[in-house]
Amino acid sequence: MIEVPVQGGGQVQHVATTQLPTAHGVFAVHGFRDGRGEEHVALVLGTPEALLADDAAAPLVRVHSECLTGDALGSWRCDCGDQLLAAQRAIAAEGRGVVVYLRGQEGRGIGLMAKLSAYALQDAGADTVDANTSLGLPVDARDYAAAAAVLRHLGLRRVRLMTSNPDKAAALRAGGVEVEQVVGVPVPVRTDSARYRQTKVQRMGHLPPVGPRWSGERAWEALLAASSHSGADDLADDLPDAHADTDAAASVLLERYSPLATGRALVIAQVAQSLDGFTAARTGDAHYVSGAQDREHLHRLRALVDAVVVGVSTVVADDPQLTVRACPGPHPVRVVLDPRARAPLGARVFTDGAAPVLWCTSSERAEAAAQGVAGRSHVQVVGIDVPSVVPAGALERSRVVTTVLRALHDRGFGRVLVEGGATTVSAFLAAGALDRLWITTAPVLVGDGVPGLRFDGADLMADALRAPSRRFVLGEDVAVELDLAAARASSASGTS
Numbered sequence: 001m002i003e004v005p006v007q008g009g010g011q012v013q014h015v016a017t018t019q020l021p022t023a024h025g026v027f028a029v030h031g032f033r034d035g036r037g038e039e040h041v042a043l044v045l046g047t048p049e050a051l052l053a054d055d056a057a058a059p060l061v062r063v064h065s066e067c068l069t070g071d072a073l074g075s076w077r078c079d080c081g082d083q084l085l086a087a088q089r090a091i092a093a094e095g096r097g098v099v100v101y102l103r104g105q106e107g108r109g110i111g112l113m114a115k116l117s118a119y120a121l122q123d124a125g126a127d128t129v130d131a132n133t134s135l136g137l138p139v140d141a142r143d144y145a146a147a148a149a150v151l152r153h154l155g156l157r158r159v160r161l162m163t164s165n166p167d168k169a170a171a172l173r174a175g176g177v178e179v180e181q182v183v184g185v186p187v188p189v190r191t192d193s194a195r196y197r198q199t200k201v202q203r204m205g206h207l208p209p210v211g212p213r214w215s216g217e218r219a220w221e222a223l224l225a226a227s228s229h230s231g232a233d234d235l236a237d238d239l240p241d242a243h244a245d246t247d248a249a250a251s252v253l254l255e256r257y258s259p260l261a262t263g264r265a266l267v268i269a270q271v272a273q274s275l276d277g278f279t280a281a282r283t284g285d286a287h288y289v290s291g292a293q294d295r296e297h298l299h300r301l302r303a304l305v306d307a308v309v310v311g312v313s314t315v316v317a318d319d320p321q322l323t324v325r326a327c328p329g330p331h332p333v334r335v336v337l338d339p340r341a342r343a344p345l346g347a348r349v350f351t352d353g354a355a356p357v358l359w360c361t362s363s364e365r366a367e368a369a370a371q372g373v374a375g376r377s378h379v380q381v382v383g384i385d386v387p388s389v390v391p392a393g394a395l396e397r398s399r400v401v402t403t404v405l406r407a408l409h410d411r412g413f414g415r416v417l418v419e420g421g422a423t424t425v426s427a428f429l430a431a432g433a434l435d436r437l438w439i440t441t442a443p444v445l446v447g448d449g450v451p452g453l454r455f456d457g458a459d460l461m462a463d464a465l466r467a468p469s470r471r472f473v474l475g476e477d478v479a480v481e482l483d484l485a486a487a488r489a490s491s492a493s494g495t496s
Ligand SMILES: Nc1nc2c(ncn2[C@@H]2O[C@H](COP(=O)(O)OP(=O)(O)OP(=O)(O)O)[C@@H](O)[C@H]2O)c(=O)[nH]1
Pocket: 063, 064, 065, 066, 067, 068, 077, 078, 079, 080, 083, 105, 106, 107, 108, 109, 110, 114, 115, 118, 119, 122, 128, 132, 162, 163, 164, 165, 168, 196, 200
């Protein structure tokens, strides 16, 4: 056993070293006993060479005071549990660092039972400082000499310390460890610990808290940025990795949209249906099938693509704007598939000027259509090489799909959302043109109405179209995403 005397009388004995596999990586864990008989541990990530390298930044270190309620029981009365997690994540993200976990510091050193008594006084209105003093106990009875001794034992003479408590930095410096930087520990804001955190700043001289580095807003900006890098493959840099410190909103957005946020060409579709498979009532009324969260989801999908495609029937029935309003983000180019040029010239997409419109008509109808929208600079007519008769057969529909996607691709719009109606989405699906299909199911029964997805089906369930899927709850609704590109790839390689 090695004894490490330090200034101020602190000394620790090294007792054992072993491995600790955790959610954040495999840490080495070193056990120590101090002069008072308290047992402490150091969780260490990274080789000694990596930790002690002179030419690298000083390693991240967290000196953490034991808190049974916060660390082990998940209590939100204090921020200890969140801080421990945030420290392990930050260390994992850098690939090296140390958490010194100090036992015997429960309740800022007054012990667990006294802390619970102090909590009871806080329930009655006292703040965390007055609660301790009215129990006749010190506000803070901790000292960190043992932490300095542990770090010295590990050979660490310079650290970046994760804390908001200036006493910890001072104690390490007094114990012979240089604190090159004090780094805030990013933790979520929680109502239950708000007053406690405020008191620490106002009455105990702690530094103000820092928020998580990835808020929902920032994550969404990163997703938008990653989507707009045309053609590049190295976009992952824009997005936080799996260990990044994210708040709840950021986690949801990143999980849901990261697979879509690449600069690569991508054709996706979205449909909202009733439980019994209708997209509108018998009269065509579709206001509204799904709820507000699904609307926001649809607007996010719009913001992540270059172009959004609708069939003319949707323009006639719903007069949609097809812009991004329920979240921040750029409007996509709006594409109306209308071989017979029957969209009303007063439709909102033709009159609002909010974003460019490509009106895709058959070549024969293109000139007349262009005259109809003359002077509306945001509308461009695109003549597509398809007959202007109703393209009833599957073959014609699939020709329209291919021709339109090629026309969009040629104009630099590789990322496409096919938004409706269900006939148009079905045509893209049947043509094998969709990479991902989002279907939102709303808990409503329509009985009879405008049918949802329909395509030439299979005779046997064994031959039905199956694909890897993900599920998301959107309020009352459930969105399922089918990864059709993955399904095609696995059936092409015969592994389906
Ligand atoms: N007495 C008392 N102790 C508390 C209370 N809430 C949390 N603690 C204890 O406070 C200790 C953590 O100290 P904090 O002041 O939250 O933070 P810190 O460790 O000083 O500083 P950071 O490094 O920024 O986390 C743990 O031992 C907790 O058990 C409380 O209301 N009363």
